[in-house]
Amino acid sequence: MSLHLLLLLNFAAAAYLTGLIWTVQVVHYPSFGLVPKEAWVAFHAAHTRRMGYVVMAPMVVELGLALWLAWAGRAALPGGAGWWSLGLVGLVWAATFFISVPFHNRLEKGFEYIAIDGLTRTNWIRTLAWTVRAGLLGWLLLG
Numbered sequence: 227m228s229l230h231l232l233l234l235l236n237f238a239a240a241a242y243l244t245g246l247i248w249t250v251q252v253v254h255y256p257s258f259g260l261v262p263k264e265a266w267v268a269f270h271a272a273h274t275r276r277m278g279y280v281v282m283a284p285m286v287v288e289l290g291l292a293l294w295l296a297w298a299g300r301a302a303l304p305g306g307a308g309w310w311s312l313g314l315v316g317l318v319w320a321a322t323f324f325i326s327v328p329f330h331n332r333l334e335k336g337f338e339y340i341a342i343d344g345l346t347r348t349n350w351i352r353t354l355a356w357t358v359r360a361g362l363l364g365w366l367l368l369g
Contacts, residue, residue, distance in 0.1 A: 227298075229298060229299055229302055229303075230367075232291070232294060232295050232298055232299070233295065233299075233363060233366055233367050234367065235291050236288070236291045236292060236295050236311065236363050237360065237363040237364060237367055239284060239287055239288040239291055240288065240356060240359045240360040240363050241360050242284055243281075243284055243285065243288060243318075243356050244356040244357050244359070244360040246280065246281065246284075247349070247352055247353045247356050248353060248357075250277075250349065250353075251346070251349050251350065251353045255342070255345060255346040255349060256346060258333075258342045258345075258346075259339065259342055261337070263336075263337040266333075266336060266337035267334070267335075267336060270330075270333050270334055271334065274330060274334070285318075285319070285322075288315060289315055289319065292308075292311055292312045292315040293312060295308045295311060295312070296308040296309050296311065296312040303366060304366075304369075307362060307366055310362065311359055311362055311363060314355045314356070314358060314359040314362070315359065317351065317355045318351075318352050318355045318356060318359075321348070321349075321351040321352045321355070322352065325348045325351070326345060326348065326349065326352070329341050329344055329345040329348070330345070333345070
């Protein structure tokens with residue numbers, strides 16, 4: 227596979243996940259506070275199940291593509307850009323599993339405003355990391 231096609235596939239995955247995370251950050255998570263407390267457990271279970279469908283497979287694909295790009299582009303990409311791109315994916319995974327998942331685990335037990343607020347505030351890590359990654363990959367494609 228050509229490096230250009232690999233960059234394009236990485237950009238496509240990053241662009242998809244960036245659009246998704248901005249929707250979650252600006253629309254979805256802030257709306258959690260509007261869910262009636264008596265409906266919360268069912269709502270959160272449905273949210274977690276449905277989000278898993280649209281997030282997990284693309285994240286796994288993105289991780290594989292980022293690893294491939296870092297290796298294939300190690301000599302061809304400027305300033306270690308492939309490794310920086312992979313590092314941003316690593317940051318997203320770390321924030322997901324060490325910050326977001328624990329908040330969601332608290333929320334599956336019931337409505338908790340502090341956990342919703344914490345989830346929303348800390349989700350900026352993922353939002354910004356994916357945004358920077360998409361920007362970096364776009365810059366590499368244009369260069």
